[in-house]
Amino acid sequence: MKKMLLASALAAFVCVSAVSMAAPIKDPQAGDLKANINYGLDQKEGGRSADSRFSGGDVTYVMNDKWDLQYANNYTKGDNDNKINENYLIGNYRLTQYVSAFAGGSYVKADTYNNQHYWGYQVGLKGQIPIGEKWQGFASVGVGDDVNSYEVGVGYDITPNWDAHVKYRRADVDVDNYNDDVKGWQVGMGYKF
Numbered sequence: 001m002k003k004m005l006l007a008s009a010l011a012a013f014v015c016v017s018a019v020s021m022a023a024p025i026k027d028p029q030a031g032d033l034k035a036n037i038n039y040g041l042d043q044k045e046g047g048r049s050a051d052s053r054f055s056g057g058d059v060t061y062v063m064n065d066k067w068d069l070q071y072a073n074n075y076t077k078g079d080n081d082n083k084i085n086e087n088y089l090i091g092n093y094r095l096t097q098y099v100s101a102f103a104g105g106s107y108v109k110a111d112t113y114n115n116q117h118y119w120g121y122q123v124g125l126k127g128q129i130p131i132g133e134k135w136q137g138f139a140s141v142g143v144g145d146d147v148n149s150y151e152v153g154v155g156y157d158i159t160p161n162w163d164a165h166v167k168y169r170r171a172d173v174d175v176d177n178y179n180d181d182v183k184g185w186q187v188g189m190g191y192k193f
């Protein structure tokens with residue numbers, strides 16, 4: 001019960017502070033809870049530069065040996081003041097130790113001249129692989145009605161609970177009056193409770 005309350009609080013924090021999927025949980029066990037926060041560097045919104053800033057985060061709760069529930073947020077603010085805020089609530093199903101399939105709902109808010117909000121879906125695959133004792137590689141690809149995205153990165157375990165990661169993420173966003181991409185490098189930290 002404590003972990004569920006903490007997960008709710010962290011999800012609310014991530015949502016409110018607009019802080020993306022990052023280094024996944026190594027050796028997930030039922031009841032594990034992990035939060036990641038990312039900072040965007042050299043971001044782009046379309047062909048334009050975007051602010052370097054907190055750019056997303058995620059909270060993952062391991063329900064059992066096959067299923068995780070995850071909330072993820074990705075936020076990009078272009079130099080032209082366009083703001084793209086992607087939110088996802090997804091279920092992850094582990095196909096193998098290293099590969100998961102996911103599906104869930106999306107809510108994309110495109111604060112452009114027309115201020116549009118869109119509900120949709122996204123499905124895809126995620127992978128992770130150990131690279132030595134403390135390193136792991138990870139990647140994901142998602143396809144949806146409003147957003148198609150991919151990311152690739154590497155994480156490093158600082159302690160059994162803390163990790164750091166760097167990744168490249170690109171999302172092609174197509175919502176009514178906004179059709180462009182957001183992309184760039186992100187660095188971040190994760191904590192497993």
